[in-house]
Amino acid sequence: MAKVDKSQYSKAEWREIKEQRRQEKVARKSAESFSAPSTVSEYYIVCVKHGKKYSAEYVNTLCRMVSRNCSLPFEFVCLTEDTNGLDAHIRTIPLPVDLKGWWAKPYIFSNNLGLNGTILYMDLDVVIAGNIDKLFTYSPPNWFIIRDFTRALRPSWQKYNSSVIRFNSGQLDHLWQDFRANRTQYQRKFFGDQDWLYAVADKKPMFWPESWILSWKWEIRKSRQFAPGGTRGNRRFKDVEDVKPRPECCVTVFHGDPNPELVEDPWVKQNWK
Numbered sequence: 001m002a003k004v005d006k007s008q009y010s011k012a013e014w015r016e017i018k019e020q021r022r023q024e025k026v027a028r029k030s031a032e033s034f035s036a037p038s039t040v041s042e043y044y045i046v047c048v049k050h051g052k053k054y055s056a057e058y059v060n061t062l063c064r065m066v067s068r069n070c071s072l073p074f075e076f077v078c079l080t081e082d083t084n085g086l087d088a089h090i091r092t093i094p095l096p097v098d099l100k101g102w103w104a105k106p107y108i109f110s111n112n113l114g115l116n117g118t119i120l121y122m123d124l125d126v127v128i129a130g131n132i133d134k135l136f137t138y139s140p141p142n143w144f145i146i147r148d149f150t151r152a153l154r155p156s157w158q159k160y161n162s163s164v165i166r167f168n169s170g171q172l173d174h175l176w177q178d179f180r181a182n183r184t185q186y187q188r189k190f191f192g193d194q195d196w197l198y199a200v201a202d203k204k205p206m207f208w209p210e211s212w213i214l215s216w217k218w219e220i221r222k223s224r225q226f227a228p229g230g231t232r233g234n235r236r237f238k239d240v241e242d243v244k245p246r247p248e249c250c251v252t253v254f255h256g257d258p259n260p261e262l263v264e265d266p267w268v269k270q271n272w273k
Contacts, residue, residue, distance in 0.1 A: 042117030043074040043136050047124055049082070050095060050104045053233075054259075056085025058124040061272060063090055065128035069250070072133050077115065079107060098183075105162060105193045106179040109172040116169050123163040123253070127216070127260050127272045130250040135166060139206065143167035147207040148194070149215040149255060160205070162194045163253045164213055175200060213251045216268070220245055220252065232257065240264045 045066050049059050063076045077091045086092060093113055095104050107113075108121050120135055138144070146161040178200060179186060190196040217224050225238040235257040244267050245252055252268075254260050260272040 042115065043072050044077055044115050044117060044119045045070075045074050046077045046079065046108055046113075046115075046119055046121045048095070048104050048108065048121075049078055049080040049124065050099070050101060053101075054124045056082075059090065060085075060087045062122060062124055062126070062128075063087060064273065065271070066122075066132060069128045069130060070132050070136075072136055074120075074136075077113075079104065079113075102193045103183075103187060106176055106196070108165070109167070110176040111170055111173040113169070118166065118168055121162075121165040121167075122251070125254040125259055126163060127252045127254065127268055128250065129245045129252050129271065130247075132250045134212070135164070135208075135250065141168055141171070142206045143171060143203075144208050145197075145205040146213050146253070147210060149218050149253070151210070152215060152218040160194050160198045161253070161255065162197060163255065164208065164251055165205075174202075209248075211246050211248045213253060214245055214249050216252045216254050216263070216265075217256070221265070226257065230257070234258075234262070236262050236264070240266075242266050 045063075047059060047062055049056070059078050059080075066074070066076065075091055076089075077093060078086060079093050079095050080086075081095045081097070083092045095107060099107060105121075108119070118136055118140075120132075135144075144164075144166045146164055148157055148159045148161040150157040150159065175197070179196070186196050186200075190199065214220055220243055221237070221241050222243070223237070223239055223241065226235040227238045230236060237258060243265065254263070260268055263269070263272075
């Protein structure tokens, strides 16, 4: 690991950083030494496209990015109600008609998908930064999720960001069955799928090593400022930054604004394609 200037941190912050770096070192060694078990029949990368927020090109782009950055055999699957514009080789599974927006995401846990193996779910607003094999092979049979990027502002934050989730088929079907039975209640009670999952998951997930999946806006860029005049969903950064993810990072997440297609940072333009 690169040497860190400790003078810029308080003692408490430095203790947190040392512990995180220790965990990442252990995680790297585990990922390097682990071989995928022979009992896994398939690897799947799954995404969800509902409505008009993201175009078919976001699905096609995600498929191209993971194809360039995964050496394991996998099948790319899109759960959607609209297959128009999707590349022909992408497998599609219809979404239930009563699921809308981010509330379509709990369906990824359903046994009804007909998938048998390890499922790596990814949001459409990510940019792949490097080889993602370790996201499939790291520490089975645990299921994994991101510690929410509020961690950049509040180091002790423990809630979830659901942009990248890994689990085995059948492992979390009970969550889908519970959501289906109590959907109306949950949609009134929780702001979105992340809050729902944090509240109802009986077997808690493990968090990904934090340097593997980073927020572009909060953990890679120096400035979070938007250009003036933008509206929610169409805002751009005020300045262009020539920055790159850390070497161990394999996925960058573009939560909120801006979406990858609106980012002019050179690294994003070179990799979101």
